[in-house]
Amino acid sequence: MTDSPASGGDRYAQLRDAMIAFRDARDWRQFHDAKNLAEGLSLEAAELLEIFLWKSTDESRVMAADPAVRAKVSEEVADCFLFCVLMADAFGIDLIDAAQKKIQINAQKYPVEKSRGRRDKYDTL
Ligand SMILES: [Mg+2]
Known part of the structure; x- marks a missing residue:
């Protein structure tokens, strides 16, 4: 093993495999049909949107400087990304x-x- 970081493709493959292992260990594949995955992605996107609910455009632009907000945004974009990973896997994309x-x-x-x-x-x- 080298000290160099994995290439982008390797990192993606490792992440995808970890997500698949997470899903399969819980026997959740049975719930991960295309409809449910699309709904899950939409709901996670709504959770991301909720962070900015009632904020002005100017307020939203400075929110990245708040570590607590950044942590919440990080969680929600990761949730969205992981649903995309599962959807792509389901369709062989x-x-x-x-x-x-x-x-x-x-x-x-x-x-x-x-x-x-x-x-x-x-x-x-
Ligand atoms: Mg979430």
């Missing part, structure tokens, strides 16, 4: 490849020369 492809697709939809500094949807650029 390589999540890293899918995300890389999506960045390329978005780059085509939002060319820098048209979208820089703008928040318009791609079809109205």
